[in-house]
Amino acid sequence: MSFPLNWRVLSLSLLLVGSTAFAADGAPKTAAAVHSATLQPRPGHAAIASANFIATNAGLEVLAKGGNAFDAAIAVASTLSVVEPESSGIGGGFMAVLHRAKDGHDIFIDARETAPAAVDRKDYVNPDGSPNRDTALKGPLSAGIPGEPAGLVLIAKRYGRLSLQQSLAPAIRIARDGFKPDARLRGAIAGEQKDLQRWPASVAKYLPDGKPPAEGAIWRDPDQARAWELIAAHGDDGFYRGETAQKLIAAVHAAGGNWTLADLANYRAKERTPIVLNYRGYRVVTAPPPSSGGVAIAEILNILSGFDLSKMDQAHRVHTIVEAMRRAFRDHNDYLGDPDFVKMPLDMLLSPYYADGLRQSILPDKATPSSMLPRAEANEPGMHTTHFSIIDADGNMAAVTSTVNYTMGSTFVAEGTGVLLNDEMDDFALVPNKPNVYGLLGSTANAPEPGKRMLSSMSPSIVIGADRTAVIGSPGGSTIITQVLEGILHFIDGESAQQITAHKRFHHQYMPDEVMVEDGTFDAATSDALTRMGYTLKQRESWGFMNVVTWDRKTNKLDAASDPRRPSGLGKVQ
Template identity: 75%
Template sequence: MKLALRWHVLLIGFVLGTSGAFAAVRPASSTSAAPLAQRPGHAGIASANALATEAGFEVLAKGGNAFDAAVAVASTLSVVEPESSGIGGGFMATMHLAADNRNVFIDAREAAPAAVNPKDYLNPDGTPNRDTALKGPLSAGIPGEPAGLVWIARHYGKLPLAVSLAPAIRTARDGFKPDVRLLGAIQDEQKNLERWPASAAIFLPGGKPPAAGELWRDPEQARTLALLAQYGDSGFYSGETAQKLVDAVRAAGGNWSLQDLASYRVKERLPITVDYRGYKIITAPPPSSGGVAIAEILNILSGFDLDHLDQAHRVHLVIEAMRRAFRDHNDYLGDPDFVKMPLDMLLSPYYADGLRQTILPDKATPSSMLAPSNGQDPGMHTTHFSIIDADGNMVAITSTVNYILGSTFVAQGTGVLLNDEMDDFALVPNKPNVYGLLGSKANAPEPGKRMLSSMSPSIVIGPDRTAVIGSPGGSTIITQVLEGILAFIDGGDAHQVAAKKRFHHQYQPDVVSVEPGAFDPKTSQALTRMGYTLKEREPWGFMNVVIWDRRSNKLDAASDPRRPDGLGKVQ
């Protein structure tokens, strides 16, 4: 109990005193030496699907920039990777504008409808109702991705929206062959898809999942994308599409209104920036929890000389920093338009100094000594892609419909598969969501409020190399991106960063998830002696990374090798 008391004294004292993979690089016309290159002269894209990456390059070839390419990649992923993202969901983007050396963050996160009622997500005994939180129209927030794509095209792109959306429209209209991940997702969710006639019509043609190698078309989504291309925001958030969305949601027991759609707005926010060992990390602010947690962890670790530690003690310190950051994630973070958060405290190096003093040199701190709660195993959905264009513009976008195939509910006549992001609210305070994350009243649902996210699209600028990085993976997004950043700082190339073996701790459950092969036997034994419970689990994540070496002026792009359809490509 002395350790727990010390933790709270430090916390209170501070308050009072002072968030189909495919990667390709197009050839450069020349290679430059020192001084450091100011622009790459060629482009790199890493995404979760070959068709999406090629869509990005198609738009670049037509005179577009990284932002136009991002619209093409995201919209194509909506068609070919609906198990992870789509126009029925939302995204967060960290972007670098080379011309004026400016960083921006785009919040296209979903929002709660005005008629949201927390009682809809409770069983009669007061426990969370996982079905209404994860399946069907009540689980869906108002989508942000369509508005976000329009915003990026209009404010930062060079091409008409119709040009950037053309590859996705063509793919949906003419068809494509689903990869093994999409086929597996449809099979896994078949019973839920069968609950909704429009979902079954698209995902279960003839009453069964598509066969491998079979051409699959989505003409309704093609039409919805075409209306978005023609009319911009109003092509989705008002008019024909909006009416169909609301009619379908309400007919199935949901509570959307036309006003919910009409009032949705994209928000530009200042990204979080943290300096660590001579590197500048530009990452996601709330309503993402990822950038705050990553910054807090790096601030804690900055006080240790990790390079001169054996693996066991290095991992020990990283886990303890993760543990403390996730505890703060649960207590403080939410939508900044609704919740006042102590970000100055959480991001302060002085606060990190205090947290660092609570870490014992070779002994685990049980989470029960910080505060009791419960959690469960995190899931592995969402998608991420990274882009650097010839002029040095950079885009890191993490996009999601939340759980596998989102709500499994397709709105009749639209082809839009809705998200199930309502589960990312703290529907029942201090009860875990599907990813095992806890939440307080700061993340409770309210009309128009945006649910907390783990999405952590990031840009890392070092003395002579730059990385664009991110990953899907529920609550593990934060630790994946953190470990990727550390691997990049340690000198790893794009393939090494994406392939690095992973471990994860999120405060509760008090277990270290370990990818097979992450630790050698000696390290595992040492961590166990320190008091850690190690739980081996199947490999996770789908990291996509582009690295610009400004010394050689070469780009390196890689997709996560863990996925059976993963492919890294340089040409």
């Protein structure tokens, strides 16, 4: 059977304008024009949704001190480092989309980790040429140079209202005085116990008395409290130079790693221009590279702009969305990487004209096998990430997604620092065309180089309409992109924060050619219809924990919801 694939649309990249904001009808529209039509008055109160109630309350505490959404973001992120280390932390990195209410300024904060200068692909290859999963995922060779401390310092300097000491105070207090670990953290420690036991400092921190913390026990982290105190007092120098830096390098070298003091001193968090597009009258502000997520979301929404999803039955709506997902995932990993290292055809990928060509290749009642599309390889980050959303009383907004990659990162704690290192090096294409821990492949655009940022799917996003606004994001590896996409579609359909986070989910990422489905997503009739169209449905148990804040501008009501899949999460309005 032949499929009418019109790949001549690639040549349209030569005709495109430079703006990344486009109207759903295909006409270019500047970001300023979209914004001026949608900006509304301040809400007068605040809301935070995060994956842990202790972190949410830390953010609310900082707001009560007179802080803004950006100060609260520092408090939430640093507190999550203490209470949710299985997903994010001081030894990892984050990506954030910020919206400043007073002037409508949107900015993307890139605090993604970087490869050390001495990175060597040989360290990640077994003698037979297969990937060495151990060095890619465990111990100091698996860790990129952390970005979270620098990113939080940057936010405090340029966007915060309070001092860094005030915003970090909750995390320092909680680490010093202790808290009761939730079931998910205790389970993560138990699940990674074998690898944690390889490193003495990891045992000392996570396995008191040789076992994970008991239910109800108070757990303290004085070394991490000290690390945050140094950052509070000295900013970047408190982590990337001086006492903490010396201890990090000594511990990494003792365990066979290759970091240097120069790697730490040279790290910089960066401000980048976010991707902005218009979909059905809503202004979507999302993550640019080195995130692959925002480009994919924009490409999918541009494809979907040519369909009226509201008039479709569930099977055809899912079919249309899945085909858009398939084509966007086909593109984004083939082209994308660190923008400081890779030239990317973003004008083409974000163009409504390019989307129109992709849309023409979608058959109305038949799945397009991924084998019929030109091949692209994928490399995606892990499931163990976290996201939080904030809107403050003045209408400032923060969508922040933070990660250490796999559960408990590298499982390696640098002695004397309390810093659990990430294992983000596995997010590079360490061995070309060989799968990473999630069975996904990588292209040369995402090959490791000294100082390079590894590709990510983190997709923090802000959606602004004439009457309603949403701050949204999720963890979930490659499913981050599709979960955020589905959340945006549900929000535009008028659903509440609680409804958005509770929705059952589905996902397609080009390869493997299957629709991953959460149990209960489709009824029997829809599943049968999709199967007849040619789809393979595969149940997936693990999905990210979405956190959403919405603002109804008509009623001036804020609504915060944490994913019901995570009982310890909390969305709270102040």
